[in-house]
Amino acid sequence: MEELIQKLKEEIIEVLNLEEMEPGEIDPDAPLFGEGLGLDSIDALELIVLLEKNYGIKIEDPKDGRKIFFSLRTMAEYITEHQK
């Protein structure tokens, strides 16, 4: 799990152009949206594409996104459960 979280940190920094951040600065349990990392709705779309492109996971119901993308850890858990 920790390995996957580390990989996700690096991918998120690249995909969301968080050039000023180091992977170590991202708290895996902090909220990704609003407080914490402060991501917005465009970032949410980028994360949906990231899941599909890098892990082959397609989110069918957008409502699930709120739970899946709460934090890096919830993302990693969802990937672990759903990756084929």
Place this chain on the structure above:
Amino acid sequence: MEAYIRGIGNISPQHSWDNILFPGEVVRYEGNRLKCIEPDYKAYIKPIQMRRMGRILKMGVSAAGKCLRDASVDMPDAIIMGTGLGMQSDTEKFLTAILDNDEKFLTPTSFIQSTHNTVGAHIAVMLKCNKYNFTYVNDNLSFEGALLDSMMRLSDDPSEKILLAGIDEITDSYFTITKNAGFWKEDIPDNLGLLNHAGSGSIAGEGASFFIVTGEAHPDNYARFAGIDSFYKPESDKEIDDFITAFLAKRNLSLDDIDLVITGINGDPGWDSGYFRLQDTLFKGKTLAYYKHLCGEYYTSSSFASWLAAGILKTQSCPEAILLNNSKVNKPLRNILIYNHLRNTNHALILLSAC
């Protein structure tokens, strides 16, 4: 129909950010491509806003901010832009992603930012400005279209403060494609020797020139746009001469009233011959200048020439680096005519006058 220039923000291959006409030496570039000298964007744009911005967007947003502050304007009444290529780098990124991913997995950011009006739209979002917002994309008449629109708006309401701009970037792929098409000179040692190189083509450039224009006179105004017009594919030298003469006559001026002519000479012998013909005929005896050795050739380079002319009129001094054939400058400088064309297709005249 006039537009006073109240504020300026300029990013170019020269040290124009501080809005001083070439302090010290002009910047020399080896080869056939001139890139903008960019400010430290972190001082002007918040990191969270900057992370999705492409290079041209950063240039536009920071130059717009500088221009607004220079004019002490918090909220413009209109944002009117001209660009030939728009957000070229994001367009390329989006198209490349389509190809690389077989039309799947397309992310939103580069798509959102791949439209030509992204810069104007982004400035509006940052300022929360929901007023008139328009981007003209008309080849090398893009800035001219934006200027004409601005002047027409000001003739209706002179109190408006309009953010007017010409902006273009050159990307690696665009440069390579146009280089292969023969647009740029081969083996040119540097930009300052543009006119000494006999080969065909020009040198590539880019820039972001922003102006706050208004119809109201003010001691802080730099200069005023006093006229703009264009013509298409002239069939004879006489047609060009007549157009220039008529353009001035419409403004109750003749060539005797023009103190400086800034030409769009770009180093390509094929296209420059028209300018040199005028040098020996209609413009004979006039003080002549050129500017594309300083900013390169790009679709909205006339906005750089306008910045140059505004600075010359404000300071009443003309940088020697732009003068052709050691032309003598007579003062006071009251009227400057900018004449530019691209490959003898779209020709444009812009008249700037002292306030």
